[in-house]
Amino acid sequence: MAQTPRYRFAPSPTGYFHVGGARTALYNWILALQSNGVFVLRIEDTDDSRNNPQWTQGILDALAWLGIDNKDSHFEGPFFQSANAALHVEAAEKLFAQGAAYYCDLSSEDIQKRAKESGKQGYDGYSRDRGLGPGEGRVLRFRVPEGATIVQDQVRGSVEFDNSTIEDFVLLRGNGSPVFLLANVVDDVTQGITHVVRAEEHLPNAPKQQMIWRALGHEPPVWAHVPVLVNEQRKKLSKRRDKVAVEQYREEGILSVAMKNYLMTLGWAPIGDTEIVPFEKITAEFDLSSVNHSPAFFDIVKLHSFNADYIRAMPVDEFIRACEPWLVGAKAPWQAQDYDAKVFAEIAPLVQTRVQLLQDVPSMVDFLFCDLPTIDDAAFTKAFAPEWASATLIEIRDAFKTCEFTPDALKAVVEAVGEKHSLKLGKMQAPLRVAVTGRSVGPPLFEPIAMLGRDATLKRIDVALAKKV
Ligand code: GLU
Numbered sequence: 001m002a003q004t005p006r007y008r009f010a011p012s013p014t015g016y017f018h019v020g021g022a023r024t025a026l027y028n029w030i031l032a033l034q035s036n037g038v039f040v041l042r043i044e045d046t047d048d049s050r051n052n053p054q055w056t057q058g059i060l061d062a063l064a065w066l067g068i069d070n071k072d073s074h075f076e077g078p079f080f081q082s083a084n085a086a087l088h089v090e091a092a093e094k095l096f097a098q099g100a101a102y103y104c105d106l107s108s109e110d111i112q113k114r115a116k117e118s119g120k121q122g123y124d125g126y127s128r129d130r131g132l133g134p135g136e137g138r139v140l141r142f143r144v145p146e147g148a149t150i151v152q153d154q155v156r157g158s159v160e161f162d163n164s165t166i167e168d169f170v171l172l173r174g175n176g177s178p179v180f181l182l183a184n185v186v187d188d189v190t191q192g193i194t195h196v197v198r199a200e201e202h203l204p205n206a207p208k209q210q211m212i213w214r215a216l217g218h219e220p221p222v223w224a225h226v227p228v229l230v231n232e233q234r235k236k237l238s239k240r241r242d243k244v245a246v247e248q249y250r251e252e253g254i255l256s257v258a259m260k261n262y263l264m265t266l267g268w269a270p271i272g273d274t275e276i277v278p279f280e281k282i283t284a285e286f287d288l289s290s291v292n293h294s295p296a297f298f299d300i301v302k303l304h305s306f307n308a309d310y311i312r313a314m315p316v317d318e319f320i321r322a323c324e325p326w327l328v329g330a331k332a333p334w335q336a337q338d339y340d341a342k343v344f345a346e347i348a349p350l351v352q353t354r355v356q357l358l359q360d361v362p363s364m365v366d367f368l369f370c371d372l373p374t375i376d377d378a379a380f381t382k383a384f385a386p387e388w389a390s391a392t393l394i395e396i397r398d399a400f401k402t403c404e405f406t407p408d409a410l411k412a413v414v415e416a417v418g419e420k421h422s423l424k425l426g427k428m429q430a431p432l433r434v435a436v437t438g439r440s441v442g443p444p445l446f447e448p449i450a451m452l453g454r455d456a457t458l459k460r461i462d463v464a465l466a467k468k469v
Helices: 019-034 053-065 081-097 108-118 180-190 205-215 246-252 256-264 279-285 300-313 316-327 341-352 358-369 377-384 388-400 407-420 425-437 446-452 454-466
Strands: 006-009 038-043 075-080 101-104 139-142 148-153 157-162 170-172 195-199 222-226
Touching: 006 019, 006 195, 019 038, 019 053, 019 195, 019 222, 019 246, 019 256, 019 279, 038 053, 053 246, 075 081, 081 101, 081 139, 081 170, 081 180, 139 205, 148 205, 148 222, 170 180, 180 205, 205 222, 246 256, 246 358, 256 279, 256 300, 316 341, 316 358, 341 358, 341 446, 358 446, 377 388, 377 425, 388 407, 388 425, 388 454, 407 425, 407 446, 425 446, 425 454, 446 454
Parallel strands: 006 038, 038 075, 195 222
Antiparallel strands: 101 139, 139 170, 148 157
């Protein structure tokens, strides 16, 4: 019987969950689903100085948000690397016992000195045949064989490494603790991993890890190293420079469907002429061998436009529910008693067509939940700068006193005043928008004006007219 494919995602909990990590996780998840295989989540928490339980929780929450569901039958874990420390040491001892590794007592200063003297960089294998046993301060090094190591990579093809360029690398530090290279392989072996799909930055580790796999008596997994994500300047996304935290995008109101779809278009494209497609289609079509080798640009503008598309496509009830965290509770910019869910439900279809991020929803509707809006000074100055602005707004106000107070009638009033002054509706409504909403952008204007009602609207126009530019 064919072996069940076992993929894994092995993040280190050392910071916010990176969008690049999210993409790698999605790749592994999709591949596990496609093959009716397993997705193992392993938290690589062995770097005590950088780990924090908060980051582990962040990973679990972000995966759940992305639909990588720990209750699904394809999901195994989370497993914690720190729980396997004894296995890592045991494997190192085995490698030593069989001669695949040896102890060395050189300090890093000694190594540097020897490198300087010989003119060759790195560790020169000084202790290979000195027959040292374990001891305080001694590191265990892997005895790299002569020849070449070929890594079969599903994204990059066959990648050959000349072993003479790989020094005898460390497996156990001087204090006996295992390094990443070893712990990572031992866990993969123990957890029966068949496919290692991870970030490209680990490609240089692959030949070393493949040697460890073989030395431990196992066939290496299928490798796939996926290209990095870069920013506008084509620099690798970095948490110091760029917005990389999945949590942050979620907080801003990126929908998980939009994020998933967008991440999957980085370096890969679904069949057909649109990139905005259901996750089921992606799951059916995704294929590692068609992932592009070059770095992929993480374009926030494009992510926002995907999000806007997904928002527009939502049934309005679902949109209203999705907005709730920004409308009620701690994130809402108004007092709870000023908010009216019925009023929001009425205007929601209009907001839905205009908004890119759910966090922007309150600022599009806050004028409905206050007595008078706070007028944005810059918007006011700009809208009221033309000499016709106040005069036409006075005409509009006067007509609003008696016209029917419906969106169509209100619009007709503004259009008529515009025609009289040879001004288009877009221009004409700018001062009115600022007067009524306090801002220069927002949802289509006449429906909310009708909702506000005549008295409140006239009051707002008068307040704006009395304000000095
Ligand atoms: N813990 C490693 C990292 O977060 C992952 C290594 C791997 O996927 O093999 O970069």
